[in-house]
Amino acid sequence: MEPLDGNALAGVMHDLFARDMTTMGYKCTSCGHTGVMAEMVVYMSGPGTVARCRGCETILMMLTERRGMYCIDMSGMAQPVLPLA
Amino acid sequence: MERAALLRRLTWQTGTVIATTVETPRVKTIALAVPDWPGHRAGQHVDVRLTAPDGYQTQRSYSIASAPGDDYLSLTVERLDDGEVSPYLVDELRGGDELEFRGPVGGHFVWDEEFGGPLFLVGGGSGLVPLRSMLRHHRAIGSQVPVRVLCSARSLESLIYREELMKRAADDLIDVSITLTREAPSSWRGYRGRIDPALLSTAGWAAAEEPLTYVCGPTAFVETAAAGLVALGYDAGRIRTERFGGTGV
Numbered sequence: 001m002e003p004l005d006g007n008a009l010a011g012v013m014h015d016l017f018a019r020d021m022t023t024m025g026y027k028c029t030s031c032g033h034t035g036v037m038a039e040m041v042v043y044m045s046g047p048g049t050v051a052r053c054r055g056c057e058t059i060l061m062m063l064t065e066r067r068g069m070y071c072i073d074m075s076g077m078a079q080p081v082l083p084l085a
Numbered sequence: 086m087e088r089a090a091l092l093r094r095l096t097w098q099t100g101t102v103i104a105t106t107v108e109t110p111r112v113k114t115i116a117l118a119v120p121d122w123p124g125h126r127a128g129q130h131v132d133v134r135l136t137a138p139d140g141y142q143t144q145r146s147y148s149i150a151s152a153p154g155d156d157y158l159s160l161t162v163e164r165l166d167d168g169e170v171s172p173y174l175v176d177e178l179r180g181g182d183e184l185e186f187r188g189p190v191g192g193h194f195v196w197d198e199e200f201g202g203p204l205f206l207v208g209g210g211s212g213l214v215p216l217r218s219m220l221r222h223h224r225a226i227g228s229q230v231p232v233r234v235l236c237s238a239r240s241l242e243s244l245i246y247r248e249e250l251m252k253r254a255a256d257d258l259i260d261v262s263i264t265l266t267r268e269a270p271s272s273w274r275g276y277r278g279r280i281d282p283a284l285l286s287t288a289g290w291a292a293a294e295e296p297l298t299y300v301c302g303p304t305a306f307v308e309t310a311a312a313g314l315v316a317l318g319y320d321a322g323r324i325r326t327e328r329f330g331g332t333g334v
Contacts, residue, residue, distance in 0.1 A: 002304045005328040008146050010190035011132035015095040020192035038193035039326070083192070 004044060006037040006051060012063065013037070016070055019085035026077045030058035095187045097134060102182045103157055108245040111164045112211060113175045114150055116157040117184060124153050127222035128195035128215045128299070128327075131160065131188030135170055145170040148214040148301075148327075149189060152221030161245060163211040194299065194327040196222070202230035202297050205289045207280070207310050209237040209302025210245075215327065216301060217246050220253060233260045233296075235288040237280055237306065239267040262288035280306070282313040292318030301327040 006022055013021035022038040033055030040051040040060060048064035053076065060076040074080060100117030108114055134144040145168075151159035164175035178184065196204070196219045204223075206216040213236055223232060234253075238244035244263065254261035264276035264284060276284055290296040298319060300310045307328045315321050 003328070004304070005326065007130070007191055007194055007327045008329070010130065010192075011095065011144075011146060011187060014190045015187070018094055020190065022191050022193040036193060038191075 003052075004042045006040040006042055008042050008044060009037065009040075009049065009051070009063070012049075012065075012070075016072070017082070019083060021083065023083045025079075025081035026060065027079045028053040028055060028058055028060060029076050029078045031056035095190070097185050097187045099183050099185050100158060102178055102180050102184060104180055105178060108161060109243050111175070111243070112161060112245050113164075114159050114161045115174065115178060115184070116151075116159045117186075119158050122158055123189075125149055125158075125189035126192075126195040126197060127153060127219040129189040129191045129218075130215070131158075131186045131190065133160070133170060133174070133184060133186045135173060136185070143169045146190075146329075148218070148329075150214045150217050152218055152225045154225045155221065161211060161214045161217070194301070194325050196297075196299065198223075198226060198228050198230065200297055202232065203290050203294055204230055204232040205296045205298040206232065206234045207237075207285070207289075207298065207300040207302075208235070209280075209306035209310075210239075210243075212300075212302030212306065212327070212329065213245055214301070216299060217249070219299065220259070223259075224253070224256075229258065231258050231260075233262070233289055235262045235264070235280070235285070237264050237266060237302070240265055241270060241273070260288075280310055280313065282316055285310065285313045286317055289314070289317075292320075295320065295323065298324045299327075300324065301329070304328040 010022045024037045027034045033053050039054050041054055043050045051061040053060055058076045062073040064071045100119040103116045103118050106114040130146050130148045132144050132146050136142045147160045150161040162171050162174045165171045208216045250261050253259050266279050269277050300307050307326050
């Protein structure tokens with residue numbers, strides 16, 4: 001399965017954070033790469049969604065949903081900068 | 086209070102199919118009438134949700150093909166043979182049907198006139214969809230920003246918005262270049278073959294003009310285009326990309 005990018009997460013992230021999140025800034029804890037969510041490498045074909053760093057492929061964020069409850073794990077992402085709503 | 090009012094979760098809403106237009110044998114444009122559409126920015130998308138009779142739901146994200154000022158909200162959908170959503174949208178959906186969606190979403194791959202230009206729009210396959218919204222918006226607002234468009238398609242038959250692109254190319258502000266990667270008519274006077282730095286250089290702007298570039302298409306296409314543009318000296322900060330899981334170009 002080819003990866004998509006963070007633009008594909010726009011809907012679910014907007015739903016959860018009540019604002020556009022594709023312009024959210026982040027810094028990768030592994031390689032220090034900085035960017036915005038739209039540029040992440042996103043895999044959506046598995047049971048959850050995995051977003052990796054475009055610089056080093058470290059997992060930045062995992063998103064799972066079960067029975068309407070969402071769990072977001074931002075393990076590889078330091079300094080998430082929320083855009084203004 | 087105003088701020089609290091803005092912080093709303095996205096809600097699912099329903100549009101009614103007004104018309105479907107065949108773009109290519111695999112691609113259709115679906116025009117929707119949406120009550121109380123809040124408007125969108127050129128380049129944004131919506132999530133479409135289908136619900137099976139047993140309650141199973143699945144959703145996909147589709148770029149908006151219409152300009153913010155158009156009468157209807159249009160989506161252009163490419164049929165993926167192993168897709169869960171696109172075969173229904175392309176093969177089954179009819180005028181009068183209802184479609185559930187939420188949006189508009191996305192704030193990265195958007196063009197507003199104050200961003201300026203010159204604009205370079207690079208689209209592979211159905212990656213042209215959000216770029217068409219930008220082109221329509223550009224015309225609707227009478228923008229004076231010069232635009233160069235580079236489209237890549239497998240063949241002339243698989244190039245979406247063919248007639249519209251040809252018409253827009255007559256505009257002095259708009260240059261349209263087309264490259265065909267698999268087959269081209271013997272009379273074809275456009276480009277042939279996949280995009281590479283040489284073609285990007287010919288069809289685009291000089292880096293010194295500080296173009297604002299939007300690249301949309303399958304992942305491999307976007308990677309090739311973005312790397313080529315950076316190699317040509319384009320400012321990476323003025324290249325916006327959107328990758329999707331469509332078929333190749």
